[in-house]
Amino acid sequence: MSAETIERELGAGAKLFVQTSHVLPIVAVVVALRTGAAHDPAGKEGLSRATARMLRRGCEGLDAIAVERSIDALGGEVGFEVAASSTAVSGQVLARNLEPFVDLVAKMIGKPTFAQDEVDRLLRETRAELLESLDNDRGLADRHFRRRLFAGHPYGRTSRGTSASLAAIDRDAIRGHHAANYVRGNVVVAMSGDVAAEEAERLARKLVDALPQRGTPTEGLAEPPVLGGRHLVFVDKPERTQTQILIGGLGTEAHDPDHIALTVANAIFGGTFTSRLTREVRGKRGWSYGASSRLGVDRRRHSFLMWTFPAASDAAPCAALEIDLLEKLVAGGVTEREVRFIQRYLTRSWAFEVDTAQKRVHHALDVELLGLPGDYYSGYLDHIGAVTPDTANAALSARIHPSDLVVTVVGTAATTLDAIRAAIPSLATEEVVPYDHEAKEN
């Protein structure tokens, strides 16, 4: 079950990770780049995503429909994930068709045609999707939380783009982005499932050989600046019976010496169903169907945030309670009993982080793409076991600052804003944003 992930150098900086499992006759293939949306040029947000999505819309000898028919005929699927620091072309295919599938993906990443009519169609489609995304209140909350918390930093940008940034993207920009980023030195390949390591290496070389031999274009990301004080962003949307509330600030970076200690403290606070936050918000008061907190992990310090979605009438007291709970967490710390409990949970539930070949190979990918410490996953159990109440509480004091918070609420301002404003002490700034602001700008 816990077979080692095999690592191979493919030359010019490209790497391969393989996890073999013959449980099912399918194979997952990932071609990942060490660059993502955070590397989009300012004013061209959405370029990484547009480029990735163009890969399936025509390549040497195949137009867009032929690409799709080829994927389907092989019993395959292909998707694209553009995160802040990475881009992934991910696929899965019936094992009997692995080689022709790899040949197809190699052509898609190496010889895309970027036909003008397809570029135009994609940009029209993306603008329409921007409008549709306004239906997703949770997505709106997340977008505006990051925009405010990471203002001025690439983490604050949107990978999807805005109406204005999409207008600045054209075929030349997409071709240029592809030429700079889809290069051997920027690529990590992962295969998992019903494929032997030797075969995986042979096939991975086809993928890498499809790309020019150049090094990674990655420029280092700066550390996000601290946003001092408390800031309210109210995203105003009509007819909301419920609110989406995100409250948080900067969190941790994987190389912080107290990173794992903070991870443990967060799990105690809002990482499980019996955690403090869930117990108080959902268990005792029934205010929100979900209540949780999480720490983002990326190449640089990312966010800590609490998420709840109470009825509009409960939004203000819920937000106040969350801030109060956070203040008490940082001031009073976690207890020995809580730490021991969560250690048992985290170490025992680890079995479900490594129960498939695909999950195991993704650990190796994460380490490579996010620049995590080499033993981030392999030493996870030891690191969790080493946390004490003192180290967890020191991490909370050092990293979580209840006086520096972004509070994002998606709701109907006419019925909810005043109460929210009154519920948050010491607000430094406040902005009320129409929910369709970004889709309509330009």
Added chain:
Amino acid sequence: MAGRSAIAKAVDKANEKSIPGAGKIRLEQTVPFGGGGDEAAVLAMDNGLRILMLVDRTAPVVAYSTWYRVGSRHEKPGKTGLAHLFEHLMFNETEHLKAGEFDRKLEEAGAETNAATWLDWTYYYEAVPKDRLGVVIQLEADRMAHLVLRDAQVASEKEVVANERRYRVDDDVEGLASEMLYRTAFERHNYGWPTIGWMEDILGFVPADCESFYETYYAPNNATIVIVGDVREADVLARIRAAYGVLPRAEIPEEDTHPEPPQHEERVVALRKPTATEKLVIGYHGPALGDPDHAPLTVLSEILFGGRASRAYRAMLIDKELATDLRGWVSTFRDPGLFEVYLTARPGKTKDDLLGVLDREIARLHDEAVSGDELERAKARLELGGLQALDTASGKAEQIGFYDTVLGDAAGAFRRLEAYRRVTAGDVRRVARRFLVTRARTIVHVLPDIGTKEGKAA
């Protein structure tokens, strides 16, 4: 992998111990699970508890799920949402555990846990490291018979469910449209009310409603336990017998469900919401999961809506740029359900634009046989999807439990794959003519507006 003789020996061993009042376990059959030689054991206890077990040593974990043969179809008007409320109440207090202890013990065991309620069933799911299975068996047996249902528990969970309803339905355009689709398409059958329940029903529940429902449906003879993972068969069966063997049967009432009469006229309902563009949610009356035409209709759905090479995707998203999103699928219910279609228009495009193209594509399916290539592509996609669902112990347990609960066939997932392989172009044309009929469809038309909330439209 465990053969029949190994399971039979395990059953004998599990029955050896004398447990006062506890019935015995018997092996009913073993059924092949896939083509790799795996076999799932089908067992039963004297009190009617059904047990399905598949030994799977690919990871040191065990998935343990409990399927109750009760869903929203078993509710009464005025008490809708009761089955789903139990999905919440079952994590609360029992006679042996204080509130919160159930989750705490599972978290301490490192368990993944969840539950789901649907029209035909409710199921509770845990996955644990293999050395923690004993905790799960104790907890599940306890809450099958000893749940505490007083004012405090019911009031708190009602509030949480009301918030869940706001999240999934009231403030969610698609959720609300889907609810309206079923309400309009099913005028007689209980499938017409939402599993989460009408808000007024949710807020009106009292402990007596819950106690009555619990005593009626939460009993060993209305449940199936599914175990998939790295287990020692005799050990796990002995534990199950010790935990569940003394639980009494319940008198399960005969169902009082009315079949849905044939629909003879198209029904169109309009809904105005603050959304950017028009949306259509369409339901054609479709087959039950056990209907031989269910697999061909699923293949048809794949040809029409599956992936970017599918007919509707090409026509609506690429060629005419009418839509930003479209999906279609066949419901998998015990009784005839719906062939559901979700269409999201581009700005400025209308219901008539979308329906015009959809109707043309459906007419093609009525008139012309699909090509061999299209058929093979659809089957390949379904094969991949079928295999992906079996990636983990939990995935296998869900497939076994679902097909056993709805069809009485623990290996139904594989029979589905075989059925897809047999589908012909003629089958696809026949099911198009049988099910994709305008007079038997219901349309919910979502209009972007902040004015009137809802009303009938022509």
